[in-house]
Amino acid sequence: MRKTLALTFAALIVSAVPGFAATTLTGAGSTWDYPFFSKAFYEYSKTHGDVQVNYQSIGSGGGIQQFTQKTVDFGATDVPMNAKELAAAEAAGGPVLQVPVVLGGVSVAYNLPGVNSLKLTPGVLADIYLGKITMWNDPAIAKINPGEKLPNTAIVVVHRSDGSGTTYCFTDYLSHISAEWKAKVGTGKSVSWPAPSAVGGKGNEGVAGQVSNSPGAIGYVELAYVVQNHMPAATLQNKAGKWIADAPGGVRAAAASRPDVSPTAFSIVDESCAACYPIASYSWVVLFQNPQDKARGKTLQDLFRWVSSPDGQKVAASLEYVPLPENVQDLAQKTLAQLHV
Amino acid sequence: MFLIAIYAASGFFVLLVLLLFASLVKGSWPALAAFGAKFLWTSEWNPVTEQFGALPLIFGTVVSSTIAIVLAGLVGILAAAYLAEFAPRWLARPLSFVIELLAAVPSVVFGLWGLFVLAPFVRVALAPSLQHAFGFLPIFSGPISTGTNMLTAGLILALMILPTVTAISREVIVAIAQDLREASMSLGATKWETVSRVVIPAARVGIFGAIVLALGRAIGETIATTMVIGNKPVIAASLFAPSYTLASVIANEFTEANGDVYIGALLELGLLLFLVSFIVNGLARLLLFTVLKGDRA
Numbered sequence: 001m002r003k004t005l006a007l008t009f010a011a012l013i014v015s016a017v018p019g020f021a022a023t024t025l026t027g028a029g030s031t032w033d034y035p036f037f038s039k040a041f042y043e044y045s046k047t048h049g050d051v052q053v054n055y056q057s058i059g060s061g062g063g064i065q066q067f068t069q070k071t072v073d074f075g076a077t078d079v080p081m082n083a084k085e086l087a088a089a090e091a092a093g094g095p096v097l098q099v100p101v102v103l104g105g106v107s108v109a110y111n112l113p114g115v116n117s118l119k120l121t122p123g124v125l126a127d128i129y130l131g132k133i134t135m136w137n138d139p140a141i142a143k144i145n146p147g148e149k150l151p152n153t154a155i156v157v158v159h160r161s162d163g164s165g166t167t168y169c170f171t172d173y174l175s176h177i178s179a180e181w182k183a184k185v186g187t188g189k190s191v192s193w194p195a196p197s198a199v200g201g202k203g204n205e206g207v208a209g210q211v212s213n214s215p216g217a218i219g220y221v222e223l224a225y226v227v228q229n230h231m232p233a234a235t236l237q238n239k240a241g242k243w244i245a246d247a248p249g250g251v252r253a254a255a256a257s258r259p260d261v262s263p264t265a266f267s268i269v270d271e272s273c274a275a276c277y278p279i280a281s282y283s284w285v286v287l288f289q290n291p292q293d294k295a296r297g298k299t300l301q302d303l304f305r306w307v308s309s310p311d312g313q314k315v316a317a318s319l320e321y322v323p324l325p326e327n328v329q330d331l332a333q334k335t336l337a338q339l340h341v
Numbered sequence: 342m343f344l345i346a347i348y349a350a351s352g353f354f355v356l357l358v359l360l361l362f363a364s365l366v367k368g369s370w371p372a373l374a375a376f377g378a379k380f381l382w383t384s385e386w387n388p389v390t391e392q393f394g395a396l397p398l399i400f401g402t403v404v405s406s407t408i409a410i411v412l413a414g415l416v417g418i419l420a421a422a423y424l425a426e427f428a429p430r431w432l433a434r435p436l437s438f439v440i441e442l443l444a445a446v447p448s449v450v451f452g453l454w455g456l457f458v459l460a461p462f463v464r465v466a467l468a469p470s471l472q473h474a475f476g477f478l479p480i481f482s483g484p485i486s487t488g489t490n491m492l493t494a495g496l497i498l499a500l501m502i503l504p505t506v507t508a509i510s511r512e513v514i515v516a517i518a519q520d521l522r523e524a525s526m527s528l529g530a531t532k533w534e535t536v537s538r539v540v541i542p543a544a545r546v547g548i549f550g551a552i553v554l555a556l557g558r559a560i561g562e563t564i565a566t567t568m569v570i571g572n573k574p575v576i577a578a579s580l581f582a583p584s585y586t587l588a589s590v591i592a593n594e595f596t597e598a599n600g601d602v603y604i605g606a607l608l609e610l611g612l613l614l615f616l617v618s619f620i621v622n623g624l625a626r627l628l629l630f631t632v633l634k635g636d637r638a
Contacts, residue, residue: 031596059596085599156486161572161589163388163597185389189597192387193573199487199583200572201456202564202593209456214464214487 023299028056029063029076032165032222033283036102037076040307040315051299060165067286068092073300075286078165079189080263095289098263099335100282101307103322105223105251106170107233109211112136112151118234119144119243122278125236126178128155128218131195136216154197158210158219161200163189169281170220173269223247224320236279239272248322250277256325290340297341308332365612372605380609386574388594393606395613397574401491401584402617405566406559408495409502414552417506418541424507425514426536437511444504452568455497460488460569468492468581483579487571492580494570498562502555509554513547514540546629553625560618563588587614
């Protein structure tokens with residue numbers, strides 16, 4: 001009698017919880033992807049009630065580590081896995097697929113009371129971050145900003161203090177445009193900043209906070225953050241010599257100009273098309289090509305097919321990320337098709 | 342049976358400390374092997390070239406905590422004396438409550454407040470006036486470019502540890518036997534003389550304990566410091582220059598660090614943090630010991 005009762009209860013509970021047979025996928029990695037993923041996965045589960053995704057934004061490095069240890073179904077990283085990381089992952093779980101899922105740019109925000117708009121050439125930007133241009137009324141800046149009254153204020157260079165994909169993208173750009181930067185500083189998620197006036201802020205909000213609190217400050221911040229918070233940002237000159245006012249459009253153009261992007265040739269900074277915005281990058285999802293659990297693998301494949309489809313990218317656009325251009329969406333879909341499920 | 346339980350319980354803590362130490366040493370081994378003792382006195386922190394030296398970070402940690410403990414110690418002990426001895430009961434209770442409430446404010450809130458309120462205040466008002474008055478001192482000279490600097494970090498830390506110093510010191514002062522006060526008063530001492538010459542000296546061991554506890558928090562504080570210190574691994578004489586602390590570097594760079602040497606270097610910073618707290622605690626105890634011994638002689 002008691003047993004029957006217990007069974008009845010169990011049956012009741014099972015039937016009462018909707019989607020009891022749901023698959024819960026787990027992922028970990030990039031903090032930059034987090035707002036996009038949380039909204040995209042939420043939208044996805046509205047139409048796919050049996051799929052739940054638990055994404056932990058612990059940072060790209062941590063994501064790769066968890067992925068390699070096979071404690072998560074997918075990893076997300078702002079910089080594709082390098083040869084050493086790939087070798088470790090392949091030893092653990094076989095071939096790895098890296099799929100671009102979302103696109104973004106980096107803006108250069110500034111705080112100059114009385115200045116309406118600021119233009120910066122690649123050379124001037126590099127010299128500011130190298131600490132060679134230290135005053136706002138420097139002739140090099142004045143020359144490209146005729147009509148603006150530049151103050152006699154010292155430049156305060158603000159950078160991210162936490163390791164981040166944004167820093168990687170920005171230093172990658174500086175390394176492309178300045179041989180001196182490449183030799184002296186290089187590219188990385190954390191670097192040693194040469195400008196004597198350099199200070200670090202934690203996260204986009206930390207850099208933005210320091211810039212808006214200190215007249216004379218300049219700092220690189222994620223494009224989406226700048227757009228959402230209406231911060232004044234410099235108009236940058238691209239490789240073709242054009243001034244790019246529409247940064248999100250320019251990021252998309254830069255990405256579209258490189259349909260051959262791959263995990264080994266992933267940099268899309270300083271592209272040469274006329275509309276290209278110079279500081280842009282992808283974020284990537286990493287998956288094992290031969291998932292052990294085929295059904296789970298199929299769910300994962302469907303999820304990211306949707307994420308990199310026009311529907312999924314619409315979610316990205318609604319959060320001020322830049323949607324992937326069509327040719328890169330195709331690339332993502334083709335890469336996902338290689339999943340053995 | 343009871344004896345075994347107490348030995349096991351205290352042994353557990355010793356074991357925990359040893360295990361923590363061992364795993365930190367193991368994790369930081371690649372960096373220990375690569376840099377050896379040089380790690381302690383070189384100043385370059387460059388993840389790109391994998392050159393790591395912790396001197397500016399040790400400096401930043403020690404100086405910011407020192408500023409904090411001097412300020413919070415002075416204000417905290419005075420506030421505790423007021424609350425315990427002078428304030429009328431109707432005021433003392435709500436005031437103590439508010440101070441204890443301050444201790445419960447999460448550090449990130451202090452950090453945000455520091456970044457958006459205190460840092461601009463330091464840049465616009467406090468630092469210029471300090472420089473105007475004491476600019477001849479190296480610690481108050483140099484350019485004031487941003488509000489995120491050593492001074493702001495020290496102030497934020499002082500605010501954060503002030504409740505600890507005040508609340509514990511107040512408890513200790515209240516617990517001093519009434520006889521002492523009565524004896525002092527009966528010898529003709531004023532209230533102020535009684536408090537400053539009799540009560541506080543009698544309570545000094547407890548007050549000292551409060552300060553050591555607060556210092557521990559200041560040394561290990563991460564998020565609030567990171568937000569206001571400027572995060573720049575340099576050693577500057579001026580308090581208006583940005584700095585960096587051991588705990589802040591770990592918090593900033595650990596999530597995105599890759600490579601054995603880099604991760605090892607970050608874990609070695611953890612080891613240093615452990616040792617710095619250990620040494621500071623040891624020194625504090627030694628100081629207390631000598632003071633007490635001097636009294637008895």
